[in-house]
Amino acid sequence: MMLIPCPFCGPRTESEFTYGGPVRPPRPDPARTTDAEWVAWLTEVPNPLGPVEERWCHLRGCGSWLTLWRDTRTHAIVGGPQDAG
Amino acid sequence: MQRYSLLSLLRHGLNRHTTWAPAWRSLPLRERYEVIVIGAGGHGLATAYYLAKEHGITDIAVLESGWLGGGNIARNTVTIRSNYMRDASIPFYVKSVTLYEQMTRELNFNTMHSRRGMIDVIQTWGMMRDRRRRQHIMDLHGSTYEQITTAELRRRIPALTGGGAEARLPILGGFVHPEAAVNRHDAVAWAYARAINAMGGEIHQQTPVTQLMRGPDGRIAGVVTPRGVIRAPKVAVAVSGHTTTLTETVGLKLPLRTMNLTAFVSEPVQPLIDVIVNCPDAGFYLSQSDKGELVIGGAPDPGQSFRRDIKQTVFEDTVSAMLSLFPAFKGLKMLRQWGGHLDIAHDASPIQDETDVPGLFVTAGWWGGYKAIPAGGLTLAHLVATGRPHPLMAPFSIKRFRHLDYVMESGTTTAR
Ligand SMILES: Cc1cc2nc3c(=O)[nH]c(=O)nc-3n(C[C@H](O)[C@H](O)[C@H](O)COP(=O)(O)OP(=O)(O)OC[C@H]3O[C@@H](n4cnc5c(N)ncnc54)[C@H](O)[C@@H]3O)c2cc1C
Numbered sequence: 471m472m473l474i475p476c477p478f479c480g481p482r483t484e485s486e487f488t489y490g491g492p493v494r495p496p497r498p499d500p501a502r503t504t505d506a507e508w509v510a511w512l513t514e515v516p517n518p519l520g521p522v523e524e525r526w527c528h529l530r531g532c533g534s535w536l537t538l539w540r541d542t543r544t545h546a547i548v549g550g551p552q553d554a555g
Numbered sequence: 556m557q558r559y560s561l562l563s564l565l566r567h568g569l570n571r572h573t574t575w576a577p578a579w580r581s582l583p584l585r586e587r588y589e590v591i592v593i594g595a596g597g598h599g600l601a602t603a604y605y606l607a608k609e610h611g612i613t614d615i616a617v618l619e620s621g622w623l624g625g626g627n628i629a630r631n632t633v634t635i636r637s638n639y640m641r642d643a644s645i646p647f648y649v650k651s652v653t654l655y656e657q658m659t660r661e662l663n664f665n666t667m668h669s670r671r672g673m674i675d676v677i678q679t680w681g682m683m684r685d686r687r688r689r690q691h692i693m694d695l696h697g698s699t700y701e702q703i704t705t706a707e708l709r710r711r712i713p714a715l716t717g718g719g720a721e722a723r724l725p726i727l728g729g730f731v732h733p734e735a736a737v738n739r740h741d742a743v744a745w746a747y748a749r750a751i752n753a754m755g756g757e758i759h760q761q762t763p764v765t766q767l768m769r770g771p772d773g774r775i776a777g778v779v780t781p782r783g784v785i786r787a788p789k790v791a792v793a794v795s796g797h798t799t800t801l802t803e804t805v806g807l808k809l810p811l812r813t814m815n816l817t818a819f820v821s822e823p824v825q826p827l828i829d830v831i832v833n834c835p836d837a838g839f840y841l842s843q844s845d846k847g848e849l850v851i852g853g854a855p856d857p858g859q860s861f862r863r864d865i866k867q868t869v870f871e872d873t874v875s876a877m878l879s880l881f882p883a884f885k886g887l888k889m890l891r892q893w894g895g896h897l898d899i900a901h902d903a904s905p906i907q908d909e910t911d912v913p914g915l916f917v918t919a920g921w922w923g924g925y926k927a928i929p930a931g932g933l934t935l936a937h938l939v940a941t942g943r944p945h946p947l948m949a950p951f952s953i954k955r956f957r958h959l960d961y962v963m964e965s966g967t968t969t970a971r
């Protein structure tokens with residue numbers, strides 16, 4: 471069980487949150503990008519053996535979205551959260 | 556290869572079982588092979604087996620970071636089935652199930668194959684429609700789904716007492732997939748290892764590949780391990796959850812994510828359930844092992860994960876789902892839990908192809924890939940040996956992503 475630090479509500483159990491996926495690079499402008507870059511952006515996600523930046527939503531709480539760094543080997547939260555509120 | 560038979564059992568029994576030869580040898584590691592297969596899981600072993608058997612390529616080394624059959628092949632719930640959704644998928648899984656049925660005889664090793672069938676317990680109309688649609692598609696490709704009534708379902712699974720009219724999700728009916736089976740995962744790994752060894756292939760345990768190596772011409776040249784550099788003109792990556800970790804060492808990105816799937820078993824109880832019970836609406840599945848334990852699995856942890864244990868939230872969700880249909884299981888004690896990390900592709904279908912690095916092959920995205928081991932090995936061996944994709948795997952090339960030609964597969968996970 472992870473304790474996710476919601477900046478608004480404080481540390482709450484993971485079961486109150488929904489997972490929003492790993493953070494991707496900004497969406498490229500499809501008109502100015504090659505097919506290969508566009509497909510890469512659509513289908514490839516960072517898959518590190520270590521810290522990954524990802525989004526969570528405190529859905530069964532205050533409803534805020536937040537971004538944190540979680541180590542995929544241990545599930546320890548190693549950075550963040552940011553941009554909640 | 557010493558053949559196993561009643562006679563050999565008798566003969567070695569008379570010698571107090573001291574005269575059995577080891578099933579496979581550990582040979583010294585050489586510096587060069589014709590083919591290197593990375594990973595002695597099911598897919599790596601099956602690939603080496605078919606390379607030798609179908610294509611006469613025996614100068615093979617299977618390199619394994621841990622021990623033979625210690626990866627996900629040892630951690631899965633051994634559900635073998637072909638109830639998939641897509642035209643591209645079903646023929647492949649039908650073939651794999653058939654190869655499993657023949658395995659004991661073919662490899663002279665008892666894999667304890669038990670074709671006990673799977674029953675899907677349906678609790679929503681959406682799922683009912685999904686299963687009917689799958690039934691029709693499966694009909695076209697020689698796999699079977701049969702619809703049964705709730706009364707018949709309860710007759711066949713007496714322990715299933717929940718899901719009545721008063722339940723939040725009353726049972727609406729069931730679907731039977733008669734070809735579904737379970738077998739013994741260790742036996743599969745050991746049987747392949749023994750057969751590979753008998754044909755001249757080598758398996759090297761405790762030999763992790765830390766880096767793939769390209770030659771000056773850009774082709775694959777070999778691999779780096781703590782035991783030294785090993786060269787080969789062809790390298791096949793069959794490492795399940797660690798695929799991207801390895802391919803990124805030559806700058807190759809793949810549309811794969813690694814996630815944690817888990818299972819747990821109860822204490823052994825009397826024979827109680829003789830089919831695999833899958834409850835996609837509730838979100839769990841179970842079967843009873845020959846030892847009497849109930850083997851239970853649920854949904855994966857949502858985030859990416861390289862952990863090999865179960866998360867408390869996943870465990871609690873799976874248990875409460877199970878108790879909604881099997882309330883009597885409240886009294887069961889749970890013995891063990893574990894997890895494995897598996898890679899899943901963007902469209903939930905496997906990827907098997909030669910990569911942009913010539914001579915480097917990957918077989919990956921085997922989310923529910925235990926059932927796929929024999930056919931996956933057959934098709935990868937074909938590709939490595941001939942340079943052309945096997946017809947059963949042709950739709951699963953990496954190139955499909957280039958054209959956004961996904962094979963969106965909803966049959967990949969049982970429990971959801
Ligand atoms: C809990 C759970 C339940 C499952 N249930 C089912 C099921 O019911 N039915 C089904 O069909 N599938 C199921 N699966 C999926 C199935 O286990 C996998 O899809 C399948 O085993 C993957 O193929 P494999 O056997 O080749 O993988 P593995 O056995 O994981 O083989 C990969 C091998 O590569 C080795 N390796 C990794 N990195 C390196 C390296 N750098 N160098 C050398 N070696 C390396 C690993 O040690 C491992 O032995 C389940 C999985 C889990 C975790």
Ligand SMILES: [Zn+2]
Pocket residue numbers: 476477478479480528531532533534
């Ligand atoms: Zn909050």
